[in-house]
Amino acid sequence: MASLIACPHCGPRPKEEFTIRGDAGIARPLPDAGEDEWHAYVYLRDNPRGRHKEHWHHTSGCRRWLVVERDTMTHAIYTVTDASAQGETA
Amino acid sequence: MSSYRLSKGGNIDRAKPLDFTFDGKPMQGFVGDTLASALLANGRQLVGRSFKYHRPRGILTAGAAEPNALVTIGEGGRTEANSRATLVELYNGLTAKSQNRWPSVDFDLGAVNSLLSPFLSAGFYYKTFMWPAAFWEKVYEPIIRKAAGLGRATYEADPDSYEKCWAHCDLLVIGAGPAGLAAALTAGRTGARIILVDEGFTPGGSLLSETEQDATNLLAQTIAELDSLPNVRIFSRTTVFGWYDGNVFGAVESVQKNTVTVDPNRPVERLWRIAAKHAILASGAEERPLVFGGNDVPGVMMAGAMRSYLNRQAVAPGHSTVIFTNDASGYATARDLEAAGLHVAAIIDSRPDAPQKWTGSARVLTNAVVLDVKGGRAVKSVEVFSNGRTETIPADALGMSGGWSPIIHLACHRGAKPVWSDAKSAFLAPEKQEGLTLAGSAAGLGSFEACLGDGAAKAVPALEALGFSNASAAFAATSDNAIVSKPLWRVQGSKGKAFVDYQNDVHLKDLGLAVSEGYVHVELAKRYTTNGMATDQGKLSNINAIGILAEARKVSPADVGTTTFRPFYTPLSFGALTGASKGKHFQPVRKSPLHDWAKKNGAVFVETGLWYRSSWFPKAGETTWRESVDREVLNVRKNAGICDVSTLGKIEIHGKDAAEFLNRVYCNAFLKLPVGKARYGLMLREDGMIYDDGTTSRLGENHFFMTTTTAYAAGVMNHLEFCAQALWPDLDVQFASSTDQWAQIAVVGPKSRTILQALVDEDISDAAFPFLGAKEVSLFGGKLTGRLFRISFSGELAYELAVPAGYGEAVADAIMEAGAPHGICPYGVEALGVMRIEKGHVTHSEINGTVIPSDLGFAKMVSTAKPDFIGKAMLSREGMVAADRLSLVGVKPIDPATTFKTGSHILAKGATPSLANDQGYVSSSCYSPNLGSTIGLALVKRGPQRHGERVTVWNDLKNEYTEAELCSPVFFDPENGKLHG
């Protein structure tokens, strides 16, 4: 994992200020979406070798939730955006 | 000769003697010595015993790769096993002991293993010791464990302190040898922020072992200039042990490891995390041992190490030295030995045409190899095979050189694989790696001049990339004139054992056996023979093992490949990694604003996560905690009590969509909660399980105040923010944690209203402020504003009063004063727990991450009207609606004189104990002074349908089997009469 994460609000900050939640690749289904869609949202994961989008929280910083696109092989970080900008379209 | 110290030369200060002991024997060295050089100077070559065969072993190297000279340094809590004598800076009062020997290093009974060695071949233990099965733990393993291991660690706590730091720089230069110094100087002159790190106690690396005036002058001048540059920091005695992501390098600095008088105000070691924009790895090269019979007899040493001891510390390896080499290094050592007036018996060069010019006196045998070294505890003679004939040469020392391997360890810590170079006869690090450049002999160069030029040259583009366009090489580039010879991986026809991994006693035949048994892959051969798994991690042995495997498989070393380089470059103490986070300081402490109030009222505290919470408040004469807790409970239910609930999580929620938001994160309805009211809320995870509970109050149309449990305060806050920011960014809602801003005090019991009314300016009568009221109140005639909530965890008439944290203690004092005439008492979390169990209220003992609302009797709270809330979708799954889910019940013993414990399981009466018959378990229990009996809450299959059933409460761990009855979880005041009182 990279030692710095470039928070879009705070600039590059030490990784230790952030906490990870996990896969940001799938949007929360609509309430009336079927069982399968909900199951997929809650339990199935993109788990690629390479580029991967994840939710990270700037817990000891601005407390914004971020979407970090990261490489699971090299640990390089490609992009960091505010999670609200990603919205429902993830 | 009793002393091997030469009368002149070397970088030691003969005016500053240092006293030390080895195995209790007093010895003397000088400032400038390592422990190894001092031992050699005292004629002590045999310093250790090998791991398996207990063979006598001497000092082999002069650096980090040392496999043999491992000694135990220090006394008591400062005992350090397995210290490499070659890296230990000598100091006055140092005590060193040899290891893995009994009774002594000179006479070790374990050496009998050497005689048994045919039976102790590689992996022999996988083939035997299997019968009878029970003998492994009882007989074989204890013997093996006792025989194995190296030094003995102390059980005493370490008296010294450690610290951890961050450092940042533009360019990190690792290694202060020729290439590193050249790179640092080139970089330092640009004004860039430079950190130069070196493991030695004096910077200079291989330059320190040079005698030529040019080299010595160059070193002095370069250090002087670097010292004068304010943008350059030189860390000596500092080893970079790992390369991590983000170009962070881990390093450990030895601060006070060179003294017995440790200053308690300074650390003994300091862990550095160095964040470097770029790094130059100038870690040098490791000389390769040669694999021949008797290559482990004390007195056999790496030629370069011999030269280093001679030139740095003026220590002679012996009277008469044989050099065995296939590289220029052997000749350089021979030259310097002769220059120091020492006898070189012969130079044995394995190459047919020795390419080096030799003008010294020693005779040179080409196309020659050493077949065997005679002598047990010291070299006596060397058996040489040359051009068809064997010759025995008397000698008491042997210097060997099999060429050089670049030290690329760090460059391969992040997944890069070493690349075999036929031209260099060595594995090199991959050339292009972001953030790191190799320079000098770490990059495969041989000559001193070439390394200087390379260090300077490599620094320039690195600096330019960092924006220092003024970089110019401090030394000119020079082509490398070092001759690389074809490696000699092993001497054919070796007599006796030819060791590959000294410390783990892996010899040539072991590798052959691994291959013939199918452990052919380099990793399998390593794991089967343990080659490269010693404390030096194969610094000396890996390359030879690869060469030997390649020969056996008739392929190139490139096809064999290497094992994986992993941190740490050299072993690293737990202490350095731990820093100050130890003992009581392992984790930070959180204290409630009412901590001191509780303390002065006599509280006994308990660790609850990071918090200290008051557990109970013993009174004079009470001898057990139960006595105090019973009194507190009875008094609260009869009169009144005051309890610190400040540790609960508190979150301010604002925004015009705050109500809508809460309606989505709680499973029960919040949209229409009136202003001035509190409501119990149940928060689910998306998988339908209850996450946390607490009350949330509406203080204004768009202002809510949420409380969470103590343990989940941070988690709930993160969760709310996730929902607001990532799921529903269109909602207008904001959060602020105010856990630390409020002191929150529960005032509980029939007399709580009377007591509180003395402080609160507003009318708090039942009519004016009914159950679940929540509002801002004025206190003490307008002197202070607080928040008052009429909520109850105990089932009593109860309030929680929140005041700004700084006023907490004064307000608690005032409540105690106002309550004194009414019999108020402070109570702690134990009494709180008893009262909540009496009322059947759940905590995280029940909310264990696997329960859904209906399991705890909250089915009706789950809104069916709301279109969406977190967790809704998953609640309808088959397993969530199953009839046999564990559900909340009360449980009480049939005979009140009997008791049971939390964690006991519930079995149907008379049922055989088995998992199939497991009905559930007791999740909470206590002694209820109001009921005069132990009571419990339990999660039981179909629990609510089984009230009245007799069961066995089964605690086999303690042989407690209690007859009990399942019942309603509400044991006390089921009509809630007191609550509304």
Added chain:
Amino acid sequence: MRYSAFSVFLNALKGNKGWKPAWRSPVPKNHYDVIIVGGGGHGLSTAYYLAKEFGITNVAVLEKGYVGSGNVGRNTTIIRSNYLLEGNNPFYELSMKLWEGLEQDFNFNAMVSQRGVLNLYHSDAQRDAYTRRGNAMRLHGVDSELLDRNGVRQMLPFLDFDNARFPIQGALMQRRGGTVRHDAVAWGYARGADSRGVDIIQNCEVKGIRRENGRVVGVETSLGFIGCGKLALAAAGNSTTVADMVDMKLPIESHVLQAFVSEGLKPFIDNVVTFGAGHFYVSQSDKGGLVFGGDIDGYNSYAQRGNLATVEHVAEAGVAMIPALSRVRVLRSWGGVMDMSMDGSPIIDRTHIDNLYLNAGWCYGGFKATPASGFCYAHLIATNEPHETGRAFRLDRFARGKMIDEKGVGAQPNLH
């Protein structure tokens, strides 16, 4: 060739020249009844039990690296069956029973050492949770003991009893728990499977799964196409990569877990001890190194290496538990890639493809499960019916709401 003290003796007299390869290096056949993807502990034990228990020997184990190059050789070697939940407890106890007879069974000394596993507790809540767990174990006949502070102190006087931030109150102990020499497990199963006719094919990477009419017919590998009647995946750490070949999305994330070994020491700690106030567990190998680990780094990774901050956390917890560790030196750290599942429990099941089987999701507990995993998986492959002790490890349990969540942290793998 049978291994014994006698064979060691005889061979030693002959200069150890008579030893034969522990397993063959066969050229892959065109077709096997069963192909197992993954030559780690679980894949090899599956092959072993397929041959031994079901007589299915026309089996190939395909391994992209060398035998045992995955997590079976990259763990902290602990075995235990101290599980709480009904879905887990009998399975891990089956594994323990298999461990207990393993060496005689496959004629390889894997140094199964039942030296006792202690889980420390530091609070009433932890004690209560261990009481529940210890009793659950006893309900299934698994040994467990609840020690109080003095009981622990007598066994392990060098733990921090006097100056701890979170004082030790006691421990849950399983005496039958312990350690096993991890590599030897892979080798023993490989040798045992090979001797029964299984082809173990190293350096053979599976690159694709060929399907016809909704069934698997074989695998594309770095050594060409190999046909099979049944395909069994046992590639924990890389399960997603293999499942992607049949467009199967799994309830799994890959995470890195670091483990560590210290320099060799004379006997220092006799048991396996797990700290309860931080992430740290330790035992001592027969060679003398302290083998220890902590928590996963917490982020998805296939890189087999971790972070310095995690290393520091592990060391901090270690010194908090054993203050004398401060002067002990850590030799080496390594990282393994874990299949972290959504409830912390594994999957042994059939899939949506009739003749494709899945063994995955072992989190960081796969090593101790090696024998039972292979045993149950072999049963499933051979009979198409789950073995009774592995019945709960279904792939569809999340959809059905039948999670096996020992920690109760839900669908967040990095918390398991």
